[in-house]
Amino acid sequence: MCVASLVQASADGTGDDASPVFGVRIPAGYRDWQLISVAHEAGGLNDLRAMLGNDIAVRAFRDGTRPFPDGAIIARIAWRYEPSAENNAVFGQDQSFVAGAPTNIQFSVKDSTRYASTGGWGFGQFEAGRANLSEALMNTCSPCHARAPRDNDFVFTRYAR
Structure with missing residues (x-):
């Protein structure tokens, strides 16, 4: 990971x-980071997600390694979960789903000093390349991640080998 990425991710x-x-x-x-895992979130979100990570x-x-070291950044990119009429026509049945329109990007940044009060993690959500400026939304991140397994340092994602 280049230092510029970390500086941008933890700016003031x-x-x-x-x-x-x-x-x-x-x-x-x-977008050039390595893939960690993918997921489908059902319910009201109904999206496909790719989790990427910087080198750390x-x-x-x-x-x-748990807890994650300072400087670790996890990106979560989400798209609408949509059936593919084109693929289903080829398969002869409804079975194919693809990434549709993008919904948002989220980042989790590990800095145990700066974010000590939130388990060492800082969070950001971006839509169409702009930060979601809702403090109320951002204040839901840490309580939600506090419910993730403690042995995974407040991170829901597991590495897909």
């Missing part, structure tokens, strides 16, 4: 390109 939070509460920004080059996060996932 001024301006509308940083998340409220935590000041997380979109890290440069995150991927190494921690692979090695089973």
Whole structure:
């Protein structure tokens, strides 16, 4: 991971390109990070998700290092979960689902000093490349992640080998 990515992801939070509460920004080059896992979230969200990690996060996932080291950044990219009429026509039955329109991107940034009050994690959510500026939304991140398995350092995702 380049230092510029970490600096951008943990900037001071001024301006509308940083998340409220935590000041997380979109890290440069995150789309080139390695895949950690994928998921389908049903219910009201009904989306497909790809979890990516910077080099520090991927190494921690692979090695089973917990808690995650400072500097680890996990990206979660989500798209609407949609049936593929084109693919289903080929298969002769309804069975294919694909990523539709993008919904949002979320980042979890590990900094045990800066985010000590939230288990060492800072959070950001971005829609169409802009930070969601809802403090109320950002204040739901840490309580939700506090329900994740403690042995996985407040992270829901497990590494897909």
